[in-house]
Amino acid sequence: MGLTENGDASAPDSNPSAAANEDTDSTADGTQLTASASSNTPLRWPDLNPEHPLAQFIAILPGVLDEADYNEVYGIELSCSASDAPFQTKLVLQKFLRANSDDVPQARAQLLETLKWRKSYQPLLARDEVHSQARFRGLGYVMGLSNVPDSVNTEDVATFNIYGAVKDTKLTFGDIDAFLRWRIALMELGLSRLHLSTATRPIPDFGHGADPYQGIQIHDYLNVTFLFQPAETKAATKRTIEIFTKYYPETLSRKYFVNVPRVMQWMFAIVRPMLAKETVKKFNVLSYGDQLVGELGMSVPEVYGGKGGSLESVGEGLKMKEG
Template sequence: MSAKLGELIAEAGYAEMYGVELSAPAEEGKPAPFSTLLILQKFLRANQGQVNKASEQLLGALKWRKEFKPLQVMKQVFDKTKFQGLGYVTHLKNVPGSPNDEDIATFNVYGAVKDTKKTFGDLDEFIRWRVALMELTISSLSLSTTSTPIPDYTKGPDPHLAFQIHDYLRVSFLRQPPEVKAASQAAIKLFTAHYPETLSVKYFVNVPLVMQWMFGAMQVFMAKETVAKMQWMSYGEELHKYLGDGVGKAYGGQGPELEENSVTPSYEQQRSGDAVADAAAAKEMAI
């Protein structure tokens, strides 16, 4: 795949991926730089080692990043009345079974949503916020500076992955507004296409038993690799069994609360006179 990299970069007109500036091998037969190889391994692992499929996905992701500018979106200031309290990126030490001394975990706290129309109604704004949270997660993985390699997908786990927690405390599964469904579908589509091999296990906490049963039935139609990365539980306090005592008390651990020990997108109280200007600035950033 390294041999094709120069062509892919030229075709995309863009070379940054996950905060790493991709670089083709300096000479034929020589390996690409270490950080570049990490990125290539992620795309290869996402495609079971199939070079053509991995190259196609990488090209699509590069083109998307050139257009969307996610590193700029990561620095965007969002309306805190819409998104504050909804997402956190934190560090956890001594996670059971992890090969790392410290791991990254992203929390999506859906119970923090006070007004679904306000948070999810502007789909473009929600996606930009969700991308900002993902880019903060990837930035915390330090892919551009690490010296730990990623093995071939058949020879061991990728140590450069984040855990993701979806907290549904006080969220109703019975009457999901259309704007919530649209936002969820759009996010899944985008992250599946452009953020392969960034997450290890997804933990769904505070999920009613009846919904766990329904999701369990749906697993028959899912790829086994996807199912292996999903863990459901009825109570948030159970999470410490999987992620250790470093999680907060709400999740059964002894660690600090999310608000005390996390990174989040930037927020600012939206003033009525600034709403149009901010929307125009965000649109201009995407051009």
């Protein structure tokens, strides 16, 4: 629920990678990358000279995988040969490089910690688990959005976090481990809808274009009071931010805080200069939910001013059970 929560991927059945508006991108050295919107054949990544950050990362990847004793990130199993790596492995490595401004040692450290955490936590299993309906019903949905303004994709993945649906803060946030398990599961659901395993479009080098494999997040605070936040809510928020910042780099394209009182907009204006410029560019604070249609287009649910139907009918949630 905090301002610097990343992923919150962090999202449905269409493939944004195969539906990009632009058919070409270029790398830092000007190499043209051509992708067919209907092609399912992985493209060959542009040749990398040995000094390229991605080539350096590939060269040290075997040691990272050996140290972590694990190789899965975002549902992709990382692998490499003596001098090259599969297309999907390069996608994941490129995300970690971009998150660290092409600093290879920093990207290596973050990838290693992410691999260790994923081995221990098994977030893919969390995604497929059955969660408590009493605690989390109506709190999170994933859906596709079409023709989002200023997007590089014709179809984007959006995750809605409906904090106004919380009926009992102690029940929802009091068991932090249960809340985190649910929240991480929702993140993984969104990531699965990016379809990285069948992606065909390379991610541009750092500073040379947008990453098309990122999700949009919407945090809806209708009927949430900002004057007093219970201790359990603050604790759950803090832990969520820590996890997504560490282990989910480059999974967020934009983040919207909607139905936020004007006093919170004023507070965000004060905090804004203290945040990284790249982070600030992704954040948007809206006082009313129906303002979202102006930001994301007509495919958003009706409650946000669009023609997408009700969130409950068009959005996908996690598996739930009574209790």
